[in-house]
Amino acid sequence: MELLLSHFLLGISFAVPMGPVNFEIVRRGIDQGFLCAWIVSLGAITADIFYLIAINQGISTWMSIQWLQITLTWLGALFFIKLSYSSIKGSLIKEEEQAILRIAAQQPSKWNAFWTGFLISLMNPISFLFWLGVYGSLYVNLIKEHDTSLIMTSIFFLFLGIAVWNINVATTVHISRRFLQDKAIRIITFLTGLILLGFGLKFLFKGISYFF
DSSP states (O other): OHHHHHHHHHHHHHHSSOOHHHHHHHHHHHHHOHHHHHHHHHHHHHHHHHHHHHHHTTTHHHHTOHHHHHHHHHHHHHHHHHHHHHHHHHHTSOHHHHHHHHHHTSSOOHHHHHHHHHHHHHHOHHHHHIIIIIHHHHHHHHHHHSOHHHHHHHHHHHHHHHHHHHHHHHHHHHHHHTTOOHHHHHHHHHHHHHHHHHHHHHHHHHHHHTTO
16 A cells, blocks of 8 residues: 555656646646646656656667657757747737637647647656656566556556646646636746746757767
């Protein structure tokens, strides 16, 4: 029971910091509602599962190759900058134009939300370090000391912790959205875009630092 609880809390601890995934959940929740925000988190969790499978298959060794880290860092930087541009651009559109856009997009793309969450998590160096570094070592010890059923249950509780926190963020944003005026929503969207830009520039400088 202690092992399951520790994995549940580890999942929450990994999801709580306001990183790119959480900011995208906030942005989607404000702009498109709870469902799209939650689908972003599902995409991110899918990428986390991909990393876990990579650990299980012993891919973590060659994933530590520098050129691969450089590639992921650069792709992540460009992707975050693109998201930032879309968010800032959307916040600067006049209210009349926003109303027209909302009517034209009554059904926001669920696949777009899913793949955005997936790519954010996959290209995020923080996720890379957590799964292949921090949890990778814990996973090795888990295999040595426990049977398969307990390992699978522990992993389930790990992802349950991540999912619970993401649902909490999506729900909070969705409820708060009802009490926000259009101007406040635009300001939050703009600030979220600036934060995503900060992540993009951070990873861009990190990518550049590999060459010096």
